[in-house]
Amino acid sequence: MPASSKIELPPLPAKSPGKPTGKRYKRQFGVIVLAEDEPAQKALFEDLKAQGHKCRVVNT
Template sequence: MAEEKARSGALPCLPDGAPGKPRGTRYKEQYGVIVVCPDEEAQKAVYEGLRAVCSSKLRVVVT
Protein backbone atom coordinates (compact mmCIF):
# COMPACT_ATOMS: atom_id res chain seq x y z
CA MET A 1 0.00 0.00 0.00
CA ALA A 2 2.85 2.42 0.81
CA GLU A 3 4.40 1.69 -2.58
CA GLU A 4 1.05 2.43 -4.21
CA LYS A 5 0.91 5.86 -2.52
CA ALA A 6 4.50 6.62 -3.50
CA ARG A 7 3.74 5.87 -7.13
CA SER A 8 0.61 8.05 -7.07
CA GLY A 9 2.62 11.10 -5.98
CA ALA A 10 1.18 11.21 -2.44
CA LEU A 11 3.49 12.40 0.30
CA PRO A 12 4.69 9.85 2.86
CA CYS A 13 3.20 9.89 6.36
CA LEU A 14 4.96 11.99 8.98
CA PRO A 15 6.76 10.10 11.74
CA ASP A 16 5.20 9.97 15.20
CA GLY A 17 5.92 13.14 17.18
CA ALA A 18 6.53 15.29 14.08
CA PRO A 19 5.22 18.85 14.39
CA GLY A 20 2.05 19.58 12.48
CA LYS A 21 -0.56 22.30 12.29
CA PRO A 22 -0.67 24.15 15.64
CA ARG A 23 -3.61 23.24 17.84
CA GLY A 24 -6.34 25.68 18.77
CA THR A 25 -6.28 29.23 17.48
CA ARG A 26 -2.51 29.63 17.04
CA TYR A 27 -2.86 29.17 13.30
CA LYS A 28 -3.97 32.13 11.20
CA GLU A 29 -4.10 32.58 7.47
CA GLN A 30 -1.49 34.85 5.95
CA TYR A 31 -1.47 36.50 2.55
CA GLY A 32 1.59 37.57 0.64
CA VAL A 33 2.90 38.96 -2.59
CA ILE A 34 6.12 37.93 -4.31
CA VAL A 35 7.84 40.36 -6.65
CA VAL A 36 10.56 38.83 -8.80
CA CYS A 37 13.21 41.47 -9.48
CA PRO A 38 15.89 41.31 -12.18
CA ASP A 39 18.70 42.36 -9.81
CA GLU A 40 19.59 43.59 -6.33
CA GLU A 41 19.18 47.27 -7.20
CA ALA A 42 15.62 46.69 -8.41
CA GLN A 43 14.90 44.67 -5.27
CA LYS A 44 16.09 47.58 -3.11
CA ALA A 45 13.94 50.04 -5.05
CA VAL A 46 10.82 47.85 -4.77
CA TYR A 47 11.45 47.27 -1.06
CA GLU A 48 11.89 50.97 -0.31
CA GLY A 49 8.82 51.86 -2.37
CA LEU A 50 6.64 49.31 -0.57
CA ARG A 51 8.01 50.38 2.80
CA ALA A 52 7.02 53.97 2.05
CA VAL A 53 3.39 53.16 1.18
CA CYS A 54 2.32 50.21 3.33
CA SER A 55 2.35 49.17 6.93
CA SER A 56 2.55 45.42 6.27
CA LYS A 57 5.48 43.35 7.44
CA LEU A 58 8.07 43.22 4.64
CA ARG A 59 10.68 40.50 4.19
CA VAL A 60 13.59 40.36 1.78
CA VAL A 61 14.31 36.96 0.23
CA VAL A 62 17.15 35.91 -2.05
CA THR A 63 16.97 32.55 -3.82
Protein backbone atom coordinates in the same frame (compact mmCIF):
# COMPACT_ATOMS: atom_id res chain seq x y z
CA MET B 1 -13.56 24.23 1.47
CA PRO B 2 -10.45 23.77 -0.71
CA ALA B 3 -9.90 20.29 -2.14
CA SER B 4 -6.52 20.07 -0.38
CA SER B 5 -8.27 20.15 3.01
CA LYS B 6 -10.10 16.93 2.10
CA ILE B 7 -6.90 14.91 1.52
CA GLU B 8 -6.27 12.15 4.06
CA LEU B 9 -2.89 12.71 5.69
CA PRO B 10 -0.64 9.88 6.84
CA PRO B 11 -0.37 9.29 10.62
CA LEU B 12 2.25 11.28 12.53
CA PRO B 13 5.39 9.46 13.72
CA ALA B 14 5.20 8.16 17.31
CA LYS B 15 7.57 10.81 18.78
CA SER B 16 6.11 13.81 16.95
CA PRO B 17 4.61 16.65 19.02
CA GLY B 18 1.26 16.26 17.27
CA LYS B 19 -1.10 18.70 15.67
CA PRO B 20 -0.70 22.35 16.84
CA THR B 21 -3.46 23.44 19.21
CA GLY B 22 -5.24 26.74 19.53
CA LYS B 23 -4.84 29.57 17.07
CA ARG B 24 -1.15 29.09 16.35
CA TYR B 25 -1.58 29.70 12.62
CA LYS B 26 -3.48 32.42 10.82
CA ARG B 27 -4.33 32.87 7.17
CA GLN B 28 -1.92 35.08 5.29
CA PHE B 29 -1.89 36.36 1.74
CA GLY B 30 1.18 37.45 -0.19
CA VAL B 31 2.58 38.52 -3.51
CA ILE B 32 5.99 37.66 -4.93
CA VAL B 33 7.62 40.34 -7.05
CA LEU B 34 10.65 39.32 -9.12
CA ALA B 35 13.24 42.09 -9.27
CA GLU B 36 15.83 42.48 -12.02
CA ASP B 37 18.74 42.73 -9.58
CA GLU B 38 19.63 43.55 -5.98
CA PRO B 39 19.38 47.35 -6.31
CA ALA B 40 15.93 46.97 -7.89
CA GLN B 41 14.93 44.60 -5.07
CA LYS B 42 16.05 47.15 -2.49
CA ALA B 43 14.14 49.95 -4.21
CA LEU B 44 10.95 47.83 -4.41
CA PHE B 45 11.27 46.82 -0.77
CA GLU B 46 11.75 50.41 0.38
CA ASP B 47 8.84 51.68 -1.76
CA LEU B 48 6.46 49.00 -0.46
CA LYS B 49 7.52 49.58 3.17
CA ALA B 50 6.99 53.32 2.71
CA GLN B 51 3.45 52.56 1.52
CA GLY B 52 2.81 50.71 4.78
CA HIS B 53 3.11 47.11 3.55
CA LYS B 54 4.64 44.37 5.71
CA CYS B 55 7.54 43.05 3.62
CA ARG B 56 10.23 40.39 3.74
CA VAL B 57 13.32 40.12 1.58
CA VAL B 58 13.97 36.72 -0.04
CA ASN B 59 16.97 35.65 -2.11
CA THR B 60 16.97 32.38 -4.04
